Amino acid sequence: MRAEPLDAETIVSATEEVLRRYGPEKATVLDVARMLGVSHGSVYRHFPSKVALREAVIRRWLDRVREDLAATAEDARLTPPDRLRRLLTAMFTAKWTKAREDPELFATFRVLAREHSTVSSAHVAHLLDQIRAIVADGIASGDFAPGDPAAIARGVLHATTRFHDPAHATAWHSPEVDADAENVVSLLFQGLRAR
Amino acid sequence: MRAEPLDAETIVSATEEVLRRYGPEKATVLDVARMLGVSHGSVYRHFPSKVALREAVIRRWLDRVREDLAATAEDARLTPPDRLRRLLTAMFTAKWTKAREDPELFATFRVLAREHSTVSSAHVAHLLDQIRAIVADGIASGDFAPGDPAAIARGVLHATTRFHDPAHATAWHSPEVDADAENVVSLLFQGLRAR
DNA sequence: GAGCTGACAGATTTCAATAATTGTCAGCCA
DNA sequence: TGGCTGACAATTATTGAAATCTGTCAGCTC
Numbered sequence: 001m002r003a004e005p006l007d008a009e010t011i012v013s014a015t016e017e018v019l020r021r022y023g024p025e026k027a028t029v030l031d032v033a034r035m036l037g038v039s040h041g042s043v044y045r046h047f048p049s050k051v052a053l054r055e056a057v058i059r060r061w062l063d064r065v066r067e068d069l070a071a072t073a074e075d076a077r078l079t080p081p082d083r084l085r086r087l088l089t090a091m092f093t094a095k096w097t098k099a100r101e102d103p104e105l106f107a108t109f110r111v112l113a114r115e116h117s118t119v120s121s122a123h124v125a126h127l128l129d130q131i132r133a134i135v136a137d138g139i140a141s142g143d144f145a146p147g148d149p150a151a152i153a154r155g156v157l158h159a160t161t162r163f164h165d166p167a168h169a170t171a172w173h174s175p176e177v178d179a180d181a182e183n184v185v186s187l188l189f190q191g192l193r194a195r
Numbered sequence: 196m197r198a199e200p201l202d203a204e205t206i207v208s209a210t211e212e213v214l215r216r217y218g219p220e221k222a223t224v225l226d227v228a229r230m231l232g233v234s235h236g237s238v239y240r241h242f243p244s245k246v247a248l249r250e251a252v253i254r255r256w257l258d259r260v261r262e263d264l265a266a267t268a269e270d271a272r273l274t275p276p277d278r279l280r281r282l283l284t285a286m287f288t289a290k291w292t293k294a295r296e297d298p299e300l301f302a303t304f305r306v307l308a309r310e311h312s313t314v315s316s317a318h319v320a321h322l323l324d325q326i327r328a329i330v331a332d333g334i335a336s337g338d339f340a341p342g343d344p345a346a347i348a349r350g351v352l353h354a355t356t357r358f359h360d361p362a363h364a365t366a367w368h369s370p371e372v373d374a375d376a377e378n379v380v381s382l383l384f385q386g387l388r389a390r
Numbered sequence: 391g392a393g394c395t396g397a398c399a400g401a402t403t404t405c406a407a408t409a410a411t412t413g414t415c416a417g418c419c420a
Numbered sequence: 421t422g423g424c425t426g427a428c429a430a431t432t433a434t435t436g437a438a439a440t441c442t443g444t445c446a447g448c449t450c
Contacts, residue, residue, distance in 0.1 A: 159354040167362040187350040191386030
């Protein structure tokens, strides 16, 4: 028996650690239980399956990313174009640094995100909505040319796929990424701007 | 002995057929030789290694794509913006239809292209140059706003990554791809246009 | 002798046995 | 009684011996 009662949060943290250590294909529920000094049956008391456990890990991870991004984009003192630029830049650099600093862990999350596409597409939907709101603000303020904010937001996210989609993580190691991203973003902003 | 002497072109064709039938991980040099009714030693007379043979397949493949694209983009009666739009659209639909009609073969191609990145990056370089030339024309004719054609070409290709990079082939099965691509392209053209 | 064959060594892949993991649940114990 | 354990069936992964493949080359054949 453990000193403190086992809870979901503790299990998720242990799972994250096990995933970091062994990688997505080697990490087992038994490993998680061992790390917690508990039998694997106890883990199944809190999570119905291995899949659900992994889903919880990725959900928490994405929630944290979302919190970080929300902070950068909600500075009301900035103009909508600046806010959008900030949001995009923050999104890119957050991913790039994670992919560069801990490629193993990043690859792990990539695998998990693929397996649990529901969770990650909810994340994308949220991101899309954030962009849409800023674009709508920008159109209202006259900074951006008129148009459908939802369609524009979708276009912006799609056009920057190369810089935020983990499928392109290998390209992020090149020193040119920075300039390439800036290049695409300014091309987009040239189109967005009111004239 | 075969009726006609064995040549590289015949071997490449047979390899393509074997790849189509068995997929990239199952296809062997022995299979190619069997299909040609020849010993595998004869294949090694024309190609130094299995890798070189596969490289030849992908090179021919990409050359054919390039020929097709060149035809669409070199119509001198069209304005540069129209030519660029055509080139992009042709590039997208060529890949989409291939990925949709023969997913097995496309996946094979994808694996080979990954393994032989030199060949495919040469292809990208050529594509980039084609776009650059059209952009330069467009700037000269006053259709496009002034700027560095090479940088703009790079931006255009990067911004449309999602619609031409095989990493996103699964997304191409969605019926929205068409509208999404059109959305991004028009966003880009809005920025490119002279004002 | 140009073009091809097939035996060969070393590397890689397959396959079946063996082991480990996932998920369930009756019972233990604080 | 709520939380945990550990034995268990079903599934999945590991392993290593056997089979196959890659690449070379001496020699055959036309």
